[in-house]
Amino acid sequence: MDIFAEMKRRGHEQVIFNYDRVTGLQAIIAIHDTSLGPAVGGCRIWPYPSEEAALEDALRLSETMTYKAALAGIDFGGGKVVVLGEPEPEQRELWLRALGRFIETLHGRLWVGEDVGTSAEDLALMQRETHYVMGLPVAYGGSGDTGVTAARGVIAAMEAALMHRHGSRSLEGRRVAVQGLGKVGLELTRQLVERGAQVVAADINPHAVGKAVSELGIEPADPWTILETPCDILAPCALGGVIDAEGVGRLRCQIIAGSANNPLKDNQVAEKLRQRGILYAPDFIANAGGMIQLTDELEGFRAERVRHRVEAIYEILLQVFASAERQGRSTVEVALEMVEERLRLLTDIHRISLGRSR
Numbered sequence: 001m002d003i004f005a006e007m008k009r010r011g012h013e014q015v016i017f018n019y020d021r022v023t024g025l026q027a028i029i030a031i032h033d034t035s036l037g038p039a040v041g042g043c044r045i046w047p048y049p050s051e052e053a054a055l056e057d058a059l060r061l062s063e064t065m066t067y068k069a070a071l072a073g074i075d076f077g078g079g080k081v082v083v084l085g086e087p088e089p090e091q092r093e094l095w096l097r098a099l100g101r102f103i104e105t106l107h108g109r110l111w112v113g114e115d116v117g118t119s120a121e122d123l124a125l126m127q128r129e130t131h132y133v134m135g136l137p138v139a140y141g142g143s144g145d146t147g148v149t150a151a152r153g154v155i156a157a158m159e160a161a162l163m164h165r166h167g168s169r170s171l172e173g174r175r176v177a178v179q180g181l182g183k184v185g186l187e188l189t190r191q192l193v194e195r196g197a198q199v200v201a202a203d204i205n206p207h208a209v210g211k212a213v214s215e216l217g218i219e220p221a222d223p224w225t226i227l228e229t230p231c232d233i234l235a236p237c238a239l240g241g242v243i244d245a246e247g248v249g250r251l252r253c254q255i256i257a258g259s260a261n262n263p264l265k266d267n268q269v270a271e272k273l274r275q276r277g278i279l280y281a282p283d284f285i286a287n288a289g290g291m292i293q294l295t296d297e298l299e300g301f302r303a304e305r306v307r308h309r310v311e312a313i314y315e316i317l318l319q320v321f322a323s324a325e326r327q328g329r330s331t332v333e334v335a336l337e338m339v340e341e342r343l344r345l346l347t348d349i350h351r352i353s354l355g356r357s358r
């Protein structure tokens, strides 16, 4: 990869390669855009097949965080930390604390939360070396798990899509297919059932499905065909990249709204969805609830403010859907244009001098 060309193409400010010669920790920190405020992003620990794959992930995920913050109306930018490989259990604390020290050197340009391969307990270890962590366990002063808030945001996205399509936001009687019953998927299922939706769900982990069936009475489905299940709303809540251009033809839903980051293989898939008449709630808007909760910790956590900001996902999506329909463009294209516009306008007000203190 020509790294500078890629940074230029995506608009990144900074990519930092970190190596600790004693523990062998290798980590890449990507900071995409800090026009609105310090970068925020999760820390992923993953056995990447190559350095290039890790770098690609860091660049892509940090970029998405910028979009997410901008459209959630919060003053933060996009960042990401990826750690290459998996520490031996006895090395884990050392890796995390070494990483914490590297993050501290950025003096708050980046705040880090949990992601695939890391837990809130890992953040508590990192916090021994850096101030700049979000999403600590409640016992450490954090706001706790983000699953409930993230799921609430996805519900708001579904309601906006239903309102746009059918003139009513009610989920009552709607058939929703959920892929992935993890922290967000299971909570989403619970909130859907409470609202009278009929949920069909799948997970590659049979225990997760068993729990949802016994506790919530939902219909189980095959994880290999869940995306093709006939339904009103498809909710991808597992991994990214699950819908490609060819797969669009097999979908049997009217709306897609879920929590997974980047569920579409690329942005052209969004245009294919539009052509098939499937309304897509861009993931970086629908799944912003988790980020809204975490960044609120940095402002002095207020549950009421978090609720208010998560509810706003409904209004933002109504605007995106209406503009996309009016302009005959995909919802992703329109949403990205809104991000650009917000970054441009807010950066521009920084031309106003705050005066000189010395």
Ligand code: NAD
Pocket: 146, 147, 150, 179, 180, 181, 182, 183, 184, 185, 202, 203, 204, 205, 208, 223, 237, 238, 239, 240, 259, 260, 261, 287, 288, 289, 290, 291
């Ligand atoms: P999780 O790891 O708790 O759950 C993911 C679930 O998906 C697991 O139960 C896993 O077994 C299942 N799964 C994996 N591959 C599958 C497949 N092919 N078919 C069916 N099930 C499959 O993760 P989570 O925190 O619930 O997050 C889910 C998604 O939402 C991720 O993409 C994550 O990045 C995104 N997200 C999460 C949050 C949050 O606050 N947790 C916020 C924003 C976005």
